[in-house]
Amino acid sequence: HSVVISGVGLWTPEHKISNEELVESYNAWAERFNKQNAELIEQGREEAKPLSSAAFIEKASGIKSRFVYSKEGVLDIDRMRPVLEVRDDDQLSHQAQMAIAAAKKALSAANKSPADIDMVIVSCAYTQRSYPAIAIEVQAALGIEGFGFDMLVACSAATFGLQRAVDAVAAGTSKGVLVINPELTSPQVNYMDRDSHFIFGDVATATVVEGAATCRSEQAFDVLSTRCVTVYSNAIRSNFGYITRVTDEDPYSADKLFHQQGRKVFKEVCPMAAEHIESHLSSEGIPVTELKRWWLHQANINMNLLISRRLLGRDATLEEAPVVLDEYANTASAGSIIAFAKYHQDLAKGDIGVICSFGAGYSIGSLILRKR
Ligand code: CO8
Numbered sequence: 001h002s003v004v005i006s007g008v009g010l011w012t013p014e015h016k017i018s019n020e021e022l023v024e025s026y027n028a029w030a031e032r033f034n035k036q037n038a039e040l041i042e043q044g045r046e047e048a049k050p051l052s053s054a055a056f057i058e059k060a061s062g063i064k065s066r067f068v069y070s071k072e073g074v075l076d077i078d079r080m081r082p083v084l085e086v087r088d089d090d091q092l093s094h095q096a097q098m099a100i101a102a103a104k105k106a107l108s109a110a111n112k113s114p115a116d117i118d119m120v121i122v123s124c125a126y127t128q129r130s131y132p133a134i135a136i137e138v139q140a141a142l143g144i145e146g147f148g149f150d151m152l153v154a155c156s157a158a159t160f161g162l163q164r165a166v167d168a169v170a171a172g173t174s175k176g177v178l179v180i181n182p183e184l185t186s187p188q189v190n191y192m193d194r195d196s197h198f199i200f201g202d203v204a205t206a207t208v209v210e211g212a213a214t215c216r217s218e219q220a221f222d223v224l225s226t227r228c229v230t231v232y233s234n235a236i237r238s239n240f241g242y243i244t245r246v247t248d249e250d251p252y253s254a255d256k257l258f259h260q261q262g263r264k265v266f267k268e269v270c271p272m273a274a275e276h277i278e279s280h281l282s283s284e285g286i287p288v289t290e291l292k293r294w295w296l297h298q299a300n301i302n303m304n305l306l307i308s309r310r311l312l313g314r315d316a317t318l319e320e321a322p323v324v325l326d327e328y329a330n331t332a333s334a335g336s337i338i339a340f341a342k343y344h345q346d347l348a349k350g351d352i353g354v355i356c357s358f359g360a361g362y363s364i365g366s367l368i369l370r371k372r
Helices: 019-036 038-042 054-061 094-110 134-142 154-171 262-283 301-312 332-342
Strands: 003-011 015-018 065-068 119-124 147-152 176-183 203-211 221-230 291-296 352-359 363-371
Touching (some): 003 154, 003 332, 015 019, 054 301, 094 134, 094 203, 119 154, 134 176, 147 154, 154 176, 154 203, 176 332, 203 332, 262 363, 291 301, 332 352
Parallel strands (some): 119 176
Antiparallel strands (some): 003 221, 015 065, 176 203, 352 363
């Protein structure tokens, strides 16, 4: 069966935090910490908190701002984490709410109704609970018959989820699949860590995957090929998990939140991603120069430029490799899908593009698409 992506949806939270706001709050928190711990710092028993800078953030990452699901609490130096209300078991969960908003947009872009879908994959960096799956909650709320499950593959959750969807449709076991990426990252961001407080934002994306024969969309892409790879690394890690209840560790300690060795990640992941894209394209007989669009993972502008430079011998233009991280920051697996959602309508029939994610795991996933 020939498989298409027939619709993509993007849901953006209403709240925004600029670098300047974030840095002002972090620096106020750090200065207070240093004042309160002046004696210990003087004695060398505590490390002074370094100050952050909006200019550094923009230069080192390309990030100018991020969207958040809840802004309350994030900038409060007595809290330094968002506030989310507890919802009863019979209310819609936060993540399902985000997922449904994006899913409805993807369905409408694909010109499909829930009756056309029989598989729901919620694929993202974190789910707010282990069971029942967020995907099954979404399935019920949208009135979809079939099945759903959650998948966690950090930054490559969206591309790995899409590969599952493409395979299911190609095998004839599913007629239509919703792959949804409700990236609620802000609860896992350490807003008290100078090196990572600026990296992430919240968003939700969704895509509809189906057979070419049922496609009723004006903006559809043939999926020519998918490829996923993982190589174990501790350079990006979170030790948050259900067993901390019995290991008696501090559930709020920094290692329970997102942390990374950013330089190491940068150096190791860029060549991996460049080689991955190159070998994926070459196995399909497509020269890199034929690529009209690169919907790359959105972690760092310099990473994306380095990857395109390795493959093209020059920096990709903004038209070739659109950037959304300036406005959205790193949104884990959703980044490349935001780029795809915002920048696909101008492509002509036959144009080829690649979606590629790279990140924690390490994990790399790519899809080669051709505009129909
Ligand atoms: N303000 C001012 N100065 C700073 C700041 C700051 N905020 N942060 C660091 N500095 C300083 C450093 O201390 C250092 O000073 P010195 O030279 O005196 O030691 C100097 O600036 C340079 O620091 P770095 O070498 O660390 O700076 P880089 O140029 O490497 O930039 C980045 C740091 C932006 C983090 C960069 O390394 C990067 O983007 N690396 C790639 C990271 C990446 O892509 N990671 C992927 C993570 S996402 C993922 O995989 C999914 C996880 C799941 C989602 C999690 C949701 C919460």
